[in-house]
Amino acid sequence: MESKKIIQVEEKVPFKLLVPLSIQHMFAMFGASVLVPFIFGINPAVVLFMNGMGTLFFIFITKGKAPAYLGSSFAFLAPAGIVISKWGYNYALGGFVAVGLCGCVVALIIYKFGSDWIDIVLPPAAMGPVVALIGLELAGTAAANAGLKDEMIDMRNVIVFLVTLLTAVLGSVVFRKFLSVIPILVAIIVGYVAALLCGVVDFSEVSTAAWLSLPNFAAPKFKWEAIVIILPVLLVVTSEHIGHQIVTSKIVDRDLIKDPGLHRSLLGDYISTTLSGLVGSVPTTTYGENIGVMAMTKVYSVYVIGGAAVLSVACSFIGKMTTLINTIPGPVIGGISFLLYGMIGASGIRILVDAQVDYGKSRNMAMTSVIFVTGLSGVAVKFGSIQLSGMVLACVVGMLMGLMFFVLDKLNLTNDRDHE
Numbered sequence: 001m002e003s004k005k006i007i008q009v010e011e012k013v014p015f016k017l018l019v020p021l022s023i024q025h026m027f028a029m030f031g032a033s034v035l036v037p038f039i040f041g042i043n044p045a046v047v048l049f050m051n052g053m054g055t056l057f058f059i060f061i062t063k064g065k066a067p068a069y070l071g072s073s074f075a076f077l078a079p080a081g082i083v084i085s086k087w088g089y090n091y092a093l094g095g096f097v098a099v100g101l102c103g104c105v106v107a108l109i110i111y112k113f114g115s116d117w118i119d120i121v122l123p124p125a126a127m128g129p130v131v132a133l134i135g136l137e138l139a140g141t142a143a144a145n146a147g148l149k150d151e152m153i154d155m156r157n158v159i160v161f162l163v164t165l166l167t168a169v170l171g172s173v174v175f176r177k178f179l180s181v182i183p184i185l186v187a188i189i190v191g192y193v194a195a196l197l198c199g200v201v202d203f204s205e206v207s208t209a210a211w212l213s214l215p216n217f218a219a220p221k222f223k224w225e226a227i228v229i230i231l232p233v234l235l236v237v238t239s240e241h242i243g244h245q246i247v248t249s250k251i252v253d254r255d256l257i258k259d260p261g262l263h264r265s266l267l268g269d270y271i272s273t274t275l276s277g278l279v280g281s282v283p284t285t286t287y288g289e290n291i292g293v294m295a296m297t298k299v300y301s302v303y304v305i306g307g308a309a310v311l312s313v314a315c316s317f318i319g320k321m322t323t324l325i326n327t328i329p330g331p332v333i334g335g336i337s338f339l340l341y342g343m344i345g346a347s348g349i350r351i352l353v354d355a356q357v358d359y360g361k362s363r364n365m366a367m368t369s370v371i372f373v374t375g376l377s378g379v380a381v382k383f384g385s386i387q388l389s390g391m392v393l394a395c396v397v398g399m400l401m402g403l404m405f406f407v408l409d410k411l412n413l414t415n416d417r418d419h420e
Contacts, residue, residue, distance in 0.1 A: 007299045009067050009252055021299055022307030024185035028289045029071040030325055036072035036282045045316045046215040047072055050281035052312030054272030061268035064302045065260040069290035070272050073283040075236040083226045093220030093277045095230030100274030102234055104267055111263035120406050124355035125364040126371055126398035131247045132348025133375040133391040134288055135341040142341050146334025156198040157331040164191030164335025172296050184293050184336060191332035200329050209323040215316045218280030237285055239395040241269055244286040247347045252300045292340025361416055363405050371398045
């Protein structure tokens with residue numbers, strides 16, 4: 001039985017393979033990443049620029065040991081939206097810078113005191129469902145992108161979605177040799193062709209776009225009230241980052257929390273967010289879509305990730321290119337996301353299997369059950385203008401339960417030994 005060759009983190013890739021693999025990563029993140037600047041009402045060119053530069057900084061800071069692509073963070077949408085409506089986008093940029101700098105402080109604390117506490121506050125019975133929720137709570141987004149949740153469903157969208165999804169699924173199973181490592185890129189191309197045939201691609205803006213144009217850089221402005229509104233997102237992004245690093249560790253079969261270290265990956269993430277705020281871009285975060293691509297293709301090379309980053313920076317200066325890429329319709333992105341988000345969810349279940357979590361123990365059953373229901377129930381907790389829900393709220397609940405059980409163990413009040 002033929003198995004895919006694993007291209008490990010530090011392996012260099014031949015140029016003829018590097019280009020399509022890098023394009024595949026860039027396309028995987030593009031649909032979601034440009035959505036954030038669209039919501040904020042800014043041109044996505046500066047975001048493509050900083051996504052690429054931020055990823056290169058991340059690779060440098062983590063010494064090329066942590067494969068991750070940094071894309072636009074969705075965690076800032078609600079608080080930044082409030083700030084933009086009150087004082088304007090420049091003051092939101094000031095909030096982004098503040099979160100980035102405070103995140104660097106968090107990375108320094110982890111460097112000083114280590115990361116062993118993660119096993120206490122998020123044991124495998126908690127981390128597994130938290131990681132699974134990263135993918136599962138995005139399932140609705142994938143369906144919405146595909147147009148499957150519209151009041152009047154357009155059958156053309158359904159056809160494009162199914163063609164894209166089936167190509168990705170069948171490609172990951174039956175493709176061999178060169179094609180076996182680019183099933184996502186092939187699926188996007190086939191899906192785009194299907195979209196053209198169905199008439200759901202709009203080229204109107206491509207003809208008017210300039211060939212070369214500078215990204216729309218902007219300077220931040222600082223206001224204490226704006227910073228206070230945005231700063232609590234620090235908890236959200238840190239939780240998301242830890243989850244992504246753990247699921248990536250499982251995929252590449254290395255403990256990235258230990259080497260290069262959580263402090264380095266967090267520092268890379270938050271330095272990128274700081275610089276993004278300083279030049280007018282949106283905050284960045286490690287991207288689930290690209291984690292899904294690695295899980296499917298078994299290509300983990302940071303050279304491929306770096307190649308995608310360079311392409312993203314180059315595209316930010318080519319007006320027609322960014323506009324053309326932006327014509328990829330939602331059903332194509334939705335078809336790809338259906339598979340990638342599901343694979344992230346499956347990676348969470350894999351954590352439970354690999355750690356051999358014993359569900360004969362009441363604590364493990366209770367922890368996993370409560371976290372899953374918290375994340376999928378739609379329950380939300382508000383702290384001022386910040387709302388915690390989904391995976392983030394589930395992560396907080398899991399941490400509180402982990403600490404509670406740790407204290408109960410220290411007081412010798414748990415009944416686990418009675419069942420051993």
